[in-house]
Structures are given as C-alpha cells and as structure tokens.
Amino acid sequence: MPSRDILLVDDEPDIRRIGQLTLERLGGHRVRLAASGPEALDALRTAVPEVVLLDVMLPGMDGPTTLQAIRKLPCAVPVIFVTAKVQRHEVEQYLAAGALGVIKKPFDPLGLPGEVEALLTGSKRP
Amino acid sequence: MIAPPIPSNEVARLAALEASGLKSRLIDPALDEEVQLAALLFDVPMATVSLVDADRQLFRSAIGLSNGTPRAISFCGHAIIQPDRTLVVGDAHEDERFHDNPLVTGNPNIRFYAGHPIVDRSGHALGTLCVLDRQPRQPTPQQLGALAMLARRIGERVQLDGERRSAESREVEVRRALTDLAQRNDMARAIEAGTQVAIVSTDAEGLLRTVNAAAERLLGSPAAALVGKRRLEQLFAVSERMPADEEERWRVLTGPLQGTTTHRGEAHLHHATGQQFAARYSLSRVSSAVLDGYVAVLEDIEGQQALERYKDELLGTVSHELRTPLTTIRGSLGLLESGVLGPLSGESLEVVALARQGSERLIRLVDDLLDLEKVGNGRMPLDRRSCEAGQLVEQALQAVRGAAEHAGVELVSEPPAATLKVDVDPDRIVQVLTNLLGNAVKFSPRGGRVLLRFGRQGGRVRFAVVDQGPGLTDAQQAQLFRRFARVEPLDGRPRPGTGLGLAIVRALTEQHGGLSGVESVRGAGSTFWVDLPESPMRDPAETQQLIAALRAEFAADLPRRVEEVLAESRRALTDPEARQAAVRAAHRLHGTAGTYGFARVSTACAAIEELLGRPTVEETALQELLTRLEGSLAD
Numbered sequence: 001m002p003s004r005d006i007l008l009v010d011d012e013p014d015i016r017r018i019g020q021l022t023l024e025r026l027g028g029h030r031v032r033l034a035a036s037g038p039e040a041l042d043a044l045r046t047a048v049p050e051v052v053l054l055d056v057m058l059p060g061m062d063g064p065t066t067l068q069a070i071r072k073l074p075c076a077v078p079v080i081f082v083t084a085k086v087q088r089h090e091v092e093q094y095l096a097a098g099a100l101g102v103i104k105k106p107f108d109p110l111g112l113p114g115e116v117e118a119l120l121t122g123s124k125r126p
Numbered sequence: 127m128i129a130p131p132i133p134s135n136e137v138a139r140l141a142a143l144e145a146s147g148l149k150s151r152l153i154d155p156a157l158d159e160e161v162q163l164a165a166l167l168f169d170v171p172m173a174t175v176s177l178v179d180a181d182r183q184l185f186r187s188a189i190g191l192s193n194g195t196p197r198a199i200s201f202c203g204h205a206i207i208q209p210d211r212t213l214v215v216g217d218a219h220e221d222e223r224f225h226d227n228p229l230v231t232g233n234p235n236i237r238f239y240a241g242h243p244i245v246d247r248s249g250h251a252l253g254t255l256c257v258l259d260r261q262p263r264q265p266t267p268q269q270l271g272a273l274a275m276l277a278r279r280i281g282e283r284v285q286l287d288g289e290r291r292s293a294e295s296r297e298v299e300v301r302r303a304l305t306d307l308a309q310r311n312d313m314a315r316a317i318e319a320g321t322q323v324a325i326v327s328t329d330a331e332g333l334l335r336t337v338n339a340a341a342e343r344l345l346g347s348p349a350a351a352l353v354g355k356r357r358l359e360q361l362f363a364v365s366e367r368m369p370a371d372e373e374e375r376w377r378v379l380t381g382p383l384q385g386t387t388t389h390r391g392e393a394h395l396h397h398a399t400g401q402q403f404a405a406r407y408s409l410s411r412v413s414s415a416v417l418d419g420y421v422a423v424l425e426d427i428e429g430q431q432a433l434e435r436y437k438d439e440l441l442g443t444v445s446h447e448l449r450t451p452l453t454t455i456r457g458s459l460g461l462l463e464s465g466v467l468g469p470l471s472g473e474s475l476e477v478v479a480l481a482r483q484g485s486e487r488l489i490r491l492v493d494d495l496l497d498l499e500k501v502g503n504g505r506m507p508l509d510r511r512s513c514e515a516g517q518l519v520e521q522a523l524q525a526v527r528g529a530a531e532h533a534g535v536e537l538v539s540e541p542p543a544a545t546l547k548v549d550v551d552p553d554r555i556v557q558v559l560t561n562l563l564g565n566a567v568k569f570s571p572r573g574g575r576v577l578l579r580f581g582r583q584g585g586r587v588r589f590a591v592v593d594q595g596p597g598l599t600d601a602q603q604a605q606l607f608r609r610f611a612r613v614e615p616l617d618g619r620p621r622p623g624t625g626l627g628l629a630i631v632r633a634l635t636e637q638h639g640g641l642s643g644v645e646s647v648r649g650a651g652s653t654f655w656v657d658l659p660e661s662p663m664r665d666p667a668e669t670q671q672l673i674a675a676l677r678a679e680f681a682a683d684l685p686r687r688v689e690e691v692l693a694e695s696r697r698a699l700t701d702p703e704a705r706q707a708a709v710r711a712a713h714r715l716h717g718t719a720g721t722y723g724f725a726r727v728s729t730a731c732a733a734i735e736e737l738l739g740r741p742t743v744e745e746t747a748l749q750e751l752l753t754r755l756e757g758s759l760a761d
Contacts, residue, residue, distance in 0.1 A: 012450050018457035025466040084449055088509045088553050106453030106489055109460035 001117055004029045005049040009040040009066070010082070011058050018109065019053065019082075027113025037061030041069055048075045051120055053103070056083035056094075064097050071098055080119055082107065128223040130203025135250065139206075140180055142250040146284050147291060148177055149184065157283075160255060160276045161187040167272050168257040168265060172234060175244065175280060176202040177253035184253075191234065191258075199227050201258075205241040206251035212270050213254075215239040217262030238263040240270065242277035247285050255280055324424040327417055332357045332376055335419060344405075344424055346398030358422060363394040363402040380420065383411050395424065403428040442499040445492045452492065456485040487622065494626035497557075498609065501633040508551040508637060512661035515546040515580050515587055522559035523578065526567055534572040537563070542581035544671075547661035554634050555658065561627045562591040562654045568621045569595030569652075583657065586640065590655040598646040606644060607632040616648060631656065680722045687715050688727065688759055692752055695734055699745055709738045726758035 006029050008019045013035070020031045032049065034040040037058055044052070052070065056063035067079050078100040083090075086104045094102055101119035103112070133139055143149060157175055165173035174188035183200040185191050197203050204223060205213035218224040218237050229236050241256030255277040265273075318325060324341035328334050334356050337349040345352070345361065359375040362368050368375050382389040388410045394402040406425045412418070459482035461467055463475065470478060500506035519539050530537045548555070559578070566576040574594040580587060596616035598606065605611045610625040628642075635642040635656045646652035694708035716731035734751045737743060 012454075014454035015450065015457075018454050018461070021461055021467070022457060025461065026464060084446075087506070088551070089507060106449060106456055109457040110464055 001027060001113065003027075004051065004116075004120075005047075006031045006116070007034060007040060007043055007049040007052045008032070009034045009037070009052065009058070009063075010055040011035055012055075015055075019107075019112070022109040022112050023116070026110065027116070029113065037063075037066035037069065040066055041073070044070060044073055044075060044077065048077055050077070051100075051116065052077055052079045053082050053116070054079050054099075056081050056085055064094070067097055067099060078120065080116065127199070127226045129198045130200060131207055133207055133251070138248075139250040139252070142246055142248060143177060143179065143252045146246065146252055146288055148175075148186065148252060148284060149179065157187040157280060160280050161189055164255055164257050164273055164276055165189050167269055167276075168240065168259070168263070170238070170257045170259040170263075172236075172258040173256065174258075175253060175255055176200070176241070178202050178206050178251075195229060199229055201227075201229075201236070201239045202241050202254040202256060205254045205256065206243050209243045209245045209249060209251035212240060212242040212274055214265060214270065216264055219262070234258070235260045237261050240265055240273060242270075242274045244277050244281045244284065246281060246288075252281075252284070324426075325421065326352075326358065326361075326424065327412070327419060327421045328358045329419040332359060332380075332420065334358060335417070341424060344426055345395065358420065361395055361424075363396050365394050367391070368393055379407075379409055380411075383409065392427065395426075404431050438499045441495055445495040445499070448488070448492050452485060452489050456482060456489060459485060487624075491624040491626070494624045494630060497630050498626055498633060501630065501637055506554075506634075506637070508554065510549055510551050510638075512547045513550055513552045513555070515548050515589070516541050518548070518550075518552055518555050518559060519578055519580060519589070521552075521556045522563055525556070525560045526563040529564060530567045530576065533567050533570065534574075535567045535570040536573075536575045537567075538575060538577045540577060540579040546580065546582065546587050548587050548658045549661040550638050550658055555638070558631050558634050558656055559589060559591075561631050562589075562656070565623075565627060565654070566591045566593035566595070566652075568623070569593055569615060571595070571617075582660065585660070586657040587660050588655055588657045590653050592651065592653045594651045597648045597650055598644065598652055599648060603644050603646055607642065628654075677722045680718065680724070684719075684724070684727065685759060687718075688755055691715050691731060691734065691755065695738065695748060695752060698738055699743065699748060705738055705743075709735055712738065724758075727755065730755035730758050 004027075006023055008016060008023070008031055010016050010019065010033075016033045016035070020033060023029045023031045032043055032047075034043050038061060040052065040054070054063050054066060058066065061069070063081055063083065067081075070077065070079060079098070080101050080103055081094050081099050082103045082105055083094075084105040086102055091102050103115050103119075107115070161173045161175060165171075172188075172190035174191050175186040176194070177184045177186065178197060178200065180197070182194050182197050183202050184194040201213070201215065201224065215221050215224060216238060218227065218230040218239065224230050224236075224239075227236070236258050238259035238261060239256060241254035243251035244253050244255060245251050255273065257273065318336075318338045321338070322340050324344040325336075325338045326334055326341050327336045333354060334352050335354070337345070337347075337352045342349055357372070357376070359368075359372050359379055362375060362379070364370045364375075368378060379389070379391075388408050390406065390408040392404065392406050395405040397403060404427050406427050407422055409420055409422045412421050459478055462470060462478045463482055497506070519541070523537055523539060527537060563576060563578065570576055570593050576594075577592040578589065579592065580589040582588075598613070598616070602613040606613060607628045609629045611628070615621065631654075632642045635658065638658055640656055640658040642654075642656045644652055644654045691708070691711045694704065694711045697704040698708040712731045712735040716728050716735055719725075719727040719731060730751060734748070734755065737748055737751060
C-alpha cells in the first residue's frame with residue numbers, strides 16, 4: 001500500500017485521534033487533522049493532500065457544504081465522506097455532489113486504510 | 127316374633143318419605159285431627175301416624191304413645207307391605223308375628239292393632255294411620271272403612287303439601303333469581319358508569335342508545351345530547367379511512383363484522399369542542415333480548431401516540447449519541463488488538479478481543495434501534511425500484527454465508543422457474559432477508575439446512591426461510607415480532623442478538639406494503655416469510671406471458687360471468703329494482719372482456735348495458751342481445 005498524505009476532518013477529537021492512529025500505524029500514511037469545514041479549507045490552502053476524509057455532520061459548515069467550498073479551490077483533491085448517514089439516497093447525493101466515495105461510520109479501524117485505498121484506486125465502486 | 131319384611135320398592139319408598147316432609151315435621155299440624163278422629167272412632171287409648179323409616183318407625187301426632195320404636199318390632203312395618211289393605215291384629219297374644227313382641231309383652235302392652243297404610247300418589251306406603259288398644263278387639267267393617275278413609279286423606283294432604291312446598295320453593299327461587307338479576311343489572315350499570323372505558327351502544331341502524339360516563343367524557347358531550355340523536359358513524363371524523371359520506375362510513379365500520387366477530391380499528395373521533403383526536407375502537411354486533419344492535423368500545427390514543435413519538439425520538443437521539451463514542455471504543459480496541467501500538471500478552475489480547483466484540487454488539491444494537499426508529503417514524507424513505515428477486519436473495523445469502531459456514535449450516539435457495547421482480551428498496555429487503563437468514567442459521571443445529579424459497583403467492587412474492595431449528599410455540603410466534611421480544615428457545619440454548627431483528631423485518635416489510643409472519647411446529651422447525659409487492663415493470667416477453675396467463679384465466683371464468691349477466695338481465699325484465707344490478711354486471715364484464723380482447727362479449731355487454739339503461743326495456747330486443755352474449759362465448 002503506498003504511503004499517502006491524508007487530511008482527516010472530524011469535529012470529534014476522539015474520532016480524529018483514532019482515525020489518525022489507524023491510518024498512520026496500520027496504513028503507514030501521513031495524516032493531518034482538521035476539526036471543522038473552515039479548518040479543512042485552511043489546511044488545503046497550505047498543502048494539498050492526496051485525499052480528504054470528510055465527516056458529514058459537522059457543526060456550522062457541514063460536510064457537503066465544505067465539499068462545495070473545496071471544489072472552488074484550485075485543487076482537484078478527491079474527497080471521501082465518512083458518515084453514519086449511508087442510506088442509498090444519501091449516498092447518491094454525496095456522489096452527485098462530487099464525492100469519490102463513502103466510508104460508513106463507525107468504521108472498522110483495521111479495515112479503514114484498505115477502504116480508503118480501494119476507493120482511491122477505483123477497485124471499489126460505491 | 128316375626129320381624130317385618132322389607133318392601134320391594136324400599137329405596138324409592140324411603141326417598142318418597144324423605145321428600146314428603148313428614149319426617150322433618152314440616153307437615154301441617156292438622157294431622158292431629160285425623161289421629162284424634164281415629165282414636166274416637168275405635169274408642170282406643172292409643173292412635174298415631176307412624177312413619178316407617180329405614181331403621182325406626184316414627185310417631186307423629188301420637189296419642190298415648192311415645193316418639194317411636196325400632197322398625198324391627200313395629201306393627202306398622204308389617205302393615206305397609208300391602209299398601210291398599212288395613213292390617214288388623216285382633217289379639218296380639220294369638221298372633222305368631224307379635225305374641226312375644228316387646229311392645230306386646232311390655233309397655234305399651236299392645237293387644238289390638240289396626241293400621242291402614244298412608245300412600246302417596248306414586249303408590250309408596252310411607253307409614254300408617256293406626257289405632258291400638260291394651261285389650262283385644264274386633265273392629266266393625268264401618269270402623270275399618272273409616273280408618274282407611276282417614277289414612278287416604280292424610281296421603282292426599284301429604285301430596286298436596288309436597289306440591290305446595292315445591293311451588294313455594296320454586297317461587298322463592300324465581301324471586302331470588304330476579305333479585306340476583308336486578309342486582310347484577312345494577313352492577314353492570316355501575317360498572318358501565320364507573321369504568322374508565324368508554325362504551326356506547328346503538329340500535330341495529332346505528333342510532334346511539336347508551337353512552338356511558340367515560341364515553342361522555344371522551345366525546346365531551348352529555349349522553350342526553352347523543353342518545354337517540356346521533357348515529358355511531360357521526361362520532362367519527364372524516365379521514366383517509368373514514369369517507370365523507372355517512373352511509374359509507376357506516377359500511378367501513380360495520381362491513382368487516384361477520385357473525386359474532388369484533389372489528390377493531392383506529393380512526394379519529396369528534397370531540398364536542400370541534401377538535402379531533404386519535405382513537406382506537408372495537409365494534410361488536412350484539413343480538414340479545416336486551417339489545418339488538420352494536421356495542422363500541424372507544425379509547426383515546428392521542429396521548430399514547432404522542433408518547434410513542436416521544437419515545438421514538440428519544441431512542442433515536444440516544445442511539446445517535448452512542449454512535450460516536452462507540453466508534454472510538456471499537457477503533458481503539460481494534461488498534462490494540464492489531465498489535466501496531468505494541469504487542470499484547472496472551473491474556474491482555476484475550477480481554478481486548480472480548481471488549482472489541484462487546485463494542486461491536488453494541489454498535490449492532492444501536493444500528494437496529496436507529497433503523498427501527500426511522501422506519502417507525504416513516505423517516506426511512508424507501509428507494510423503490512424493480513428488483514430481481516433472485517439477485518436480492520443472492521446478496522442476502524452472501525451476507526450470511528460466513529456465519530452459516532461457521533455454524534456448520536447448509537444454505538440452500540429454491541428459486542422459481544420464471545424470473546420474478548419485486549417493487550422494493552433493494553437495500554432494505556436484503557436487510558430483511560439477511561435478518562431472517564441470520565436467525566435461521568443461529569437457531570439451526572450443526573449439520574442443519576436453511577432453505578430460502580421464493581415465488582408468487584396471492585398476488586405478491588413470498589420469500590420464505592425454512593429452518594430445522596427447535597420450532598416455536600404458538601405463544602412465542604405471537605410475540606416474536608415485537609421489539610426486544612426475546613423468546614426462550616425450545617432447545618434451551620440462548621442465542622446472542624438484539625431482540626430487534628424481527629421487529630425491523632416487520633416494520634420494513636409493512637413500509638413496503640407487505641406482510642410478514644411465521645409458521646412453526648414445535649420440534650419441526652420454523653418458516654419465516656415476507657410477502658412483498660410484485661413489480662409491475664416487466665420485460666416485453668414477460669408481459670406477453672402474463673397477459674396470456676391472465677387471458678386464459680379470464681376465459682376460464684367467462685361462462686360464469688356471462689351467466690351472471692344473463693341471470694341479472696332476465697331478472698331485470700320483471701323486477702325494475704334489479705335493473706341497476708344487471709347494468710352493473712354488464713358494465714363490469716364489458717370492461718374486463720374488452721381489456722382481454724374478448725370483443726364479441728364486450729360488444730354484447732355494452733349493448734345490454736345501454737338497453738337496460740333506457741326507461742323502458744323491450745323484451746324481444748333484450749332476449750336477442752342475451753342470445754348474442756351467450757353465443758359470444760364461442761370466441
């Protein structure tokens with residue numbers, strides 16, 4: 001599995017920490033963290049990662065709104081939603097909004113790096 | 127001495143004596159008169175009515191005698207052997223039966239005895255009227271005739287007295303029963319008035335006859351404003367289920383009632399304030415001497431529904447709030463277990479694995495609760511599409527294959543010959559089938575088999591999961607689909623689970639307009655099934671096939687339906703009332719026959735319909751059309 005730069009956006013510190021540990025220790029990736037939509041946009045302006053893992057239920061600026069904002073930035077970074085809201089019509093909305101895919105919360109830590117990789121390499125279709 | 131013999135009808139005789147009331151001295155004291163008359167008649171110092179009981183003779187109204195003697199030494203015991211004859215002993219000293227009798231040799235020193243049996247209407251000699259003396263005597267035939275007459279009079283008196291007493295006791299019984307009934311009636315009224323359950327009754331036409339206190343409170347109107355003035359269906363508000371037309375509303379309410387059944391439902395009721403509230407009703411047809419009509423029990427469920435909504439919302443919120451920490455817990459434990467944060471010792475690894483499994487179980491529970499809450503609130507929008515049943519089944523089988531292998535259970539599916547499509551949200555139905563299959567695997571013995579069968583049934587598609595588990599009792603089957611309904615398995619082995627799986631199955635199936643259920647025989651496995659709507663979308667070949675099948679079905683049914691139109695039309699000729707029915711029958715057949723391409727039937731029906739619709743009907747014209755219709759069956 002190639003080592004990648006990942007931006008993980010989640011308002012829950014616990015989730016951020018677990019996600020980071022999982023991706024770094026299991027996947028061997030480099031992970032930056034953001035706690036909100038605006039923080040994520042700031043981080044993207046600083047450096048563009050290979051993928052953004054974006055929570056949907058963020059307070060204030062929610063995931064889809066953040067994605068819209070990201071699409072206005074001069075970078076084509078793929079965005080994966082990490083969310084508990086994974087009903088078919090919700091997933092279709094995310095994809096229509098330009099997300100690469102969806103990972104269901106609560107995620108299986110052992111499987112998370114693999115899921116991200118599968119979405120990035122296109123071997124898993126949402 | 128010779129002891130008296132026992133009469134051949136002794137058992138019945140003793141019973142008659144018992145029933146006569148003579149023994150318990152209930153009899154009219156006027157027996158004294160007969161005894162005194164008898165004593166005067168013979169001019170003797172002793173006379174009595176003697177009742178011959180099992181072991182003793184008992185004296186009544188006795189003159190010159192004590193209470194009685196043992197039967198074995200009695201004279202009367204002999205006298206009753208011949209119920210129609212007077213026993214006369216002129217001198218006891220000269221009679222081999224009595225010469226050494228203690229009543230002869232000692233007190234009261236009997237020498238003379240004459241006794242005539244007292245006989246009831248059935249011929250039982252209960253005892254005698256007898257006269258006795260301490261000297262020998264020769265009575266005249268007149269004296270004996272009079273004695274017999276007196277004895278008969280006593281017999282009649284006993285009979286009459288018995289009848290009077292039984293009539294009296296009947297009267298007492300009737301009076302008691304009436305009092306009892308009145309009390310029960312009062313009690314029933316008290317219950318009706320005091321109960322918190324709202325009860326109204328109507329006559330056979332639906333006009334309100336009684337409205338109890340609880341119903342007055344529920345409806346906000348005094349009974350006087352309702353009884354005899356409003357009809358039952360007028361209490362109900364117009365809604366999806368309750369049509370605006372009152373007659374139709376009455377039919378909605380009473381239509382489902384057949385025989386003595388009770389019809390239950392939910393609807394909205396009018397309150398006197400003009401507001402409406404959700405209510406549950408149960409309606410029964412009552413035909414009795416007191417009431418020929420309907421009884422309805424009404425219950426306000428507005429509060430219940432609000433509470434239910436609140437509970438669901440709370441459940442949803444709590445579950446959602448649980449998800450985040452659960453993600454963290456499962457993630458942390460998974461990381462620890464993986465060893466990437468440093469190796470764990472054997473036992474540490476074991477407890478971490480246990481904790482991780484526990485957290486996963488909690489996550490499943492939370493997922494189930496959230497699902498249930500969403501479905502229950504209608505907040506799980508269905509993404510319905512035409513899905514191939516076989517593919518849904520395949521996905522569900524795939525999902526439980528691992529568990530089945532682990533449990534050593536064989537999974538088999540039995541698809542129908544033709545491709546079937548269902549109009550469902552595929553994710554949800556895969557979830558339903560997975561739930562059913564998962565349960566079946568869980569309850570199967572190792573080496574058992576779980577079969578998923580699906581096919582058309584009653585206009586829907588039925589998916590049935592058949593297991594070889596321990597089966598279910600009727601009581602278990604009844605509660606199984608409720609939330610948290612974990613039943614004790616008949617094989618005594620508890621299984622892990624959230625207790626929500628089948629509740630979700632039912633909720634999801636119902637949201638699809640389908641049905642779910644279980645059939646099971648104790649010890650012979652269970653079959654859980656869901657019926658789902660078949661997809662109306664088909665490929666052209668399938669559509670052709672279906673049309674052909676329906677056409678064949680219609681053709682088979684056609685003679686019966688034509689016969690119906692013929693019969694109704696003929697009836698309409700003589701009975702103008704029947705004309706509407708005939709027009710309707712023709713109209714129905716006209717439409718359906720057209721749809722299936724039975725042109726001649728359709729045309730003939732249309733003509734009949736038109737003819738019958740006119741103010742006057744020509745018999746010959748109709749006859750001709752009927753012949754045409756009959757002939758059209760050939761095509």
